[in-house]
Every structure is written in C-alpha cells, then in structure tokens.
Amino acid sequence: MPYDKVIKDSDIEYIREQTGWAYQDMKWLSKEEAVKAGSERNALLQSVSGRVIKHFNESKISTGPLSPGCMTCGKGTWSCIFIGSLCTANCFYCPQDRKQKKDEPPNESGLIFNDPDDYVDYLEKFKFKGVSFSGGEPFLKFKEVLAFIKKIRKRLGRGIYIWVYTNGDLVDEKKLKALKQAGLNEIRFDIAARKYSLKAAKMAAGIIDRVTVEIPAVPEDYEILKKCLPKMKAMGVAHLNLHQLNATEQCFRPFIDHGYTFLHQPNIAVLESEMTALRIVKDVLDNNIGLSVNYCTPVYKHRFQKKAYRKRFQPYIKEKYEDLTESEFIRRLSVQDKPANLKEIVRAFQKSKCDGGLWFFDERENKLFFHPSLLDKIDSGRHNLIVNYYTPMLTTVPGKEDEGVKEVVLNARRKFMVERNLLHELTIDNPAAVKFFQELFIEKKNERDVLKRFYSDYDLKTKADVNEMMNEKDNICYLKTWEFVGSGLYEIY
Ligand code: SF4
Known part of the structure; x- marks a missing residue:
C-alpha cells in the first residue's frame, strides 16, 4: 500500500475539520491499536471467507441475495425521498437533529417535492428503478406516502421497486394492507428503535411481499440481536441489512458517552460497530440460520451512492473537452501560457484535424482546455499541466451559465440547476510526472510499471530533486481519490 500515507494524512486533516470541538474528546486509534484492530477484522473476514457473497468491488458482503431495492442502489438507480423529518422515536444513533420540531416537506437531493406528479417526473427523467420513503418516521405522514406510491404506480407501472x-x-x-394495495413491494423495520421488538415486522410479514430488518450494528446490543436472528427467519423476514454506526454532528456526544472508537473515514465510522456486524454475519453462517444478512458498509455508500449521483447530473455540466474518471468525477486538463504560445498549440490541434469540440481556448484566462486524447500534442517540457476535478451539485439558486450553472427543466412548472464544484487542482510541472499521470490515469497502464518508468525518467541532479520527485509521486497518487472507485473495505486507522 505505497500511497496510504498521503491519503491518511489528508483524511485525518479532513476529519479534524469535520468534527471540530469534538475531535479531542473522541477516542481514536493509535498506530498499534489500528494494526491490532485490522488483524481482528481480517480474522473475522477470513472466518466467513468463501461463505459470503462480495458485492460492488468487494465493498460489502452478504450471506445471501440482496433485496431488489438494494440492487437498484448498487446500480445507481435508486431515489430515496425523505417524506418528513419528525419522528416518534429518539434513537441515540439518529443522524438527524431530533430537537428540531418543525417538519420538513418531502425532499430528495435537496429538491422539495410537495406534488407527487413532480416527483414522478423526476423519477422518469432520471430513469430511476427503485424508490424508498424515509424520514423521520414515514408513518407520521402516512397519507402522503400512500399518495406518492399510488401516483408512482399509476404513471410508472410495476417496473419500479x-x-x-x-x-x-x-x-x-390497516395501514399495511393499504400500502400493499397501493403497490408497495417491501417494508424495512428499524427494530433497534423499539428495543428489538419484532411485533410489527411479524405483522407485516403476512401482508407485504418482502419484509426486511434494517438497523445499525449497535455493539452493546450484539447479544439481543443475535437472539433475534432465528426468530426473524422463522417469521419470514427476508433480509437483515446492517449498517456501521457513523457519527454525524448529532451523534458526537452520545457516541463519545458510549465509549466508541472512531475511525478516520469520510463518514466517521465506529470501529466496534463494524466488528459487531461481522460477528452477526459469522453467527448467521455458523448456526445455519439461513437469513440473508447484508453488511452495507459506509465505504460502499461512499463509492457507489455518490458515484450514482455524479453520473446522474454530470451530463448537464460536462464539456466535450472534459473527460470522466472511473468514479464519474469530471476531469479537466489545461495549460496556461501567453496567447501566442497557446495559439501555436491550437494550430497543431487544427493541423491534426481533431474535432474542434475537444479543445477550448479561454482568452480571458489565457488557458487552453483540451481533451485527454490530445495530451500527446502538448510539449510537457514547455508547459505545466493543470488537472482539475469537479463534481456536479444540484441547486435551486439561479446562477449564470458562464459560471458553469446549467438549468434542468423537469416539467412546465419545475426546473432546477446543476452547478459544478471544484474539488481539487494540481499543477504538474515535471515532464516525467506528466507522463506518469498520463500513463496511470489516461492510459490506465499497470501501476508498478508506470512507477518504475517514472523513477528512471525523473531527472535527478541534486539530493533536493529526490524529495521533489517523491512529492510529485505523492501528489499524483493522491489523484486516485477522484480517479478510481477503489475496492475492499477501508483500512482501519
Ligand atoms: S427511528 Fe430513525 S428517524 Fe427516528 S429517531 Fe430513530 S433513527 Fe432517527
């Protein structure tokens, strides 16, 4: 794992910013503890190896088939609408602010959908295949849920889960029967919110086609959950979806009070929760319970749910001279120089009769943007290469087209905007480093070979050049964050 140091340092910095005041009160792992925890997790994974199914770049595991709804999530065709924000419970792990007493309108990705027809237009436009209703507690807005389901079924038929x-x-x-009648396929119970009572799930099992239990893996509830496993199977629960506890701002204090250990991951996960989830997976297998447990990891969500969002909205803002990375970030390449020098490059593009849409000369900024397929035509001895990564973001705030904001028309009444957010910029000024970038990310050559070439091509005259070379390597490898989807579970640290 040659590049972990780079990624780790920046991750730790990022988490420090995210947690602010709480960081110093939170329990983090020392290097030695992280190694020990990593070995414990490996031992658990090893003990279920060959008996679990690995999904989506080995980002999560299950003991049986995933729900059709979870499959739409993995394929990037799932929409989750938050129908309201109020709840009847007050779980210590709730990611939302339970002190907030004002209800929120139905919303998805920051867009409000008071009218079910608008929501169905949205589902249709982006070709969603799965829809879920979340909250708060959706049954507090039962009439609305029912109205939305009926509208979805009426307009989109049975082809949506x-x-x-x-x-x-x-x-x-009565409510379950009404949901079934309206065309609901599945109901998912958070039994952890009700002291692991299975009463409601049992009632639903006779009415709704598929019943799932979906809960965070709460470490101190391991024994009680373990006892529930055969009962769930016996009553017809089809899936147990387990999540790793992760800390939003609302959870920092309760999680600290529970004595949890936090991990430096984009969603600040709890170490003991992952171990609990894996133990449950092992228990189900060891005891032949036959329940399909899906350990839905934060890394899976980070990789695949976010990728799906970018894939959905990037077509609105991506220019022809830009390209997409494997993880659907927009990659933009450019060089900056005097206009006369840039025009010289343009002439070379024209001479080679390349498509005029594959480059753009920005005279205001003295920059030439170009598609990666033209990178060979740039003399890296004369020009630094500037690499930018962008993500699309939905917004309802009107913006100017020239600021990269594009309008999306949903129907005659509704439109919204997609804007581009700059995530990272790197200027590469060494020709060997430009070649390294090109071979690794554009041509996708074998990393080991590419790295070997980089070391041998790099012009080393002084000792300082060695440091410079290692910095360049680290900076380029850090771009993997936006270039590659990644596989396996997060390293523990
Ligand atoms: S049931 Fe869900 S929404 Fe309600 S408090 Fe618990 S976690 Fe939050």
Whole structure:
C-alpha cells in the first residue's frame, strides 16, 4: 500500500475539520491499536471467507441475495425521498437533529417535492428503478406516502421497486394492507428503535411481499440481536441489512458517552460497530440460520451512492473537452501560457484535424482546455499541466451559465440547476510526472510499471530533486481519490 500515507494524512486533516470541538474528546486509534484492530477484522473476514457473497468491488458482503431495492442502489438507480423529518422515536444513533420540531416537506437531493406528479417526473427523467420513503418516521405522514406510491404506480407501472422505512411505532394492519394495495413491494423495520421488538415486522410479514430488518450494528446490543436472528427467519423476514454506526454532528456526544472508537473515514465510522456486524454475519453462517444478512458498509455508500449521483447530473455540466474518471468525477486538463504560445498549440490541434469540440481556448484566462486524447500534442517540457476535478451539485439558486450553472427543466412548472464544484487542482510541472499521470490515469497502464518508468525518467541532479520527485509521486497518487472507485473495505486507522 505505497500511497496510504498521503491519503491518511489528508483524511485525518479532513476529519479534524469535520468534527471540530469534538475531535479531542473522541477516542481514536493509535498506530498499534489500528494494526491490532485490522488483524481482528481480517480474522473475522477470513472466518466467513468463501461463505459470503462480495458485492460492488468487494465493498460489502452478504450471506445471501440482496433485496431488489438494494440492487437498484448498487446500480445507481435508486431515489430515496425523505417524506418528513419528525419522528416518534429518539434513537441515540439518529443522524438527524431530533430537537428540531418543525417538519420538513418531502425532499430528495435537496429538491422539495410537495406534488407527487413532480416527483414522478423526476423519477422518469432520471430513469430511476427503485424508490424508498424515509424520514423521520414515514408513518407520521402516512397519507402522503400512500399518495406518492399510488401516483408512482399509476404513471410508472410495476417496473419500479418501492419500499418504506419505518421504526414500526405507528404500523398497524390497516395501514399495511393499504400500502400493499397501493403497490408497495417491501417494508424495512428499524427494530433497534423499539428495543428489538419484532411485533410489527411479524405483522407485516403476512401482508407485504418482502419484509426486511434494517438497523445499525449497535455493539452493546450484539447479544439481543443475535437472539433475534432465528426468530426473524422463522417469521419470514427476508433480509437483515446492517449498517456501521457513523457519527454525524448529532451523534458526537452520545457516541463519545458510549465509549466508541472512531475511525478516520469520510463518514466517521465506529470501529466496534463494524466488528459487531461481522460477528452477526459469522453467527448467521455458523448456526445455519439461513437469513440473508447484508453488511452495507459506509465505504460502499461512499463509492457507489455518490458515484450514482455524479453520473446522474454530470451530463448537464460536462464539456466535450472534459473527460470522466472511473468514479464519474469530471476531469479537466489545461495549460496556461501567453496567447501566442497557446495559439501555436491550437494550430497543431487544427493541423491534426481533431474535432474542434475537444479543445477550448479561454482568452480571458489565457488557458487552453483540451481533451485527454490530445495530451500527446502538448510539449510537457514547455508547459505545466493543470488537472482539475469537479463534481456536479444540484441547486435551486439561479446562477449564470458562464459560471458553469446549467438549468434542468423537469416539467412546465419545475426546473432546477446543476452547478459544478471544484474539488481539487494540481499543477504538474515535471515532464516525467506528466507522463506518469498520463500513463496511470489516461492510459490506465499497470501501476508498478508506470512507477518504475517514472523513477528512471525523473531527472535527478541534486539530493533536493529526490524529495521533489517523491512529492510529485505523492501528489499524483493522491489523484486516485477522484480517479478510481477503489475496492475492499477501508483500512482501519
Ligand atoms: S427511528 Fe430513525 S428517524 Fe427516528 S429517531 Fe430513530 S433513527 Fe432517527
């Protein structure tokens, strides 16, 4: 793992910023503890190896098939609408601010959908295949949920898979039958919110086609959950979806009070929660319970749910001279120089009869943007290469087209905007480093070979050049963050 140091340092810095005041109160792992925890996790993974199914770049595992809803998530065709924000429970792990007493309108990705027809237009426009209703507690807005489901079924037919999350507090037979009648495919219970009561899930199992239990793996509840496993199977629960606890701002204090150990990951996960989830996976297998447990890791969500979002909205802002990385970030290459020198490059592009859309000369900034396929035509001995990564972001704030904001028309009444956010910029000034970048990310050559060539091509005259070379290597390898999707679980640190 030659590049972990670079990624680790920046991750730690990022988490420090995210957690602010809480960082110093939170329990983090020392290097030795991280190694020990990593070995414990490896031992658990080893003990289930060959008995679990690995999904989506080995980012998560399961003991059986995933729900059709989870498959739409992995394929990037899932929309989750938050129908309201109020709840009947007050779970210590709730990612939302439970002190907030004002209800929020139905929303998805920051867009408000008071009218079910607008939401169905949205589903249609972006070709979603799965829809879920979350909250707060969706049964607090039961009429709305029902109205949305009916509208989805009426306009999109059976080709879309629909499920509802609930803590079970307000579930009764009448409501379940109404949901079934409206065309609901699946219901998912957070039994951890109700002291692991399976009553509501049992009631639903006779009415709704697919019943799932979906909970965070709470370390201190391991034994009680373990006892529930055969009961769930017996009553017809089809899936147990386990999440690793992760700390939003609302959870910092309760998680610190629970004595949890935090991990430096984009969503600040809890170490003991992952171990609990893996132990449950092992228990189900060792005891032949036959329940399909899906350990839905934060790294899977980070890689695949976010990738799906970018894939959905990048077509609105990506220029023809830009390219997409494997993880659907927009990559923009450019050089900056005097206009006369840039025009010389343009003439070379024209001479080679390349498509005029594959480059753009920005005279205001004295920059020439060009598609990676033209990188060979740039003399890296004369020009530094500037690499930018962007992500699309939905916004309802009107912006100017020339600031990279594009309008998306949903229907005659609704439109929204997609803007581009700059995530990272790197200027590469050494020709050997430009070649390294090109071979690793554009031509996707074998990393080991590319790295060997980089070391041998790099012009080393002084001792300082060695440091410079190592910095260049680290800076380029850090671009993997936006270039590659990644596989396996996060390293523990
Ligand atoms: S049931 Fe869900 S929404 Fe309600 S408090 Fe618990 S975690 Fe939050």
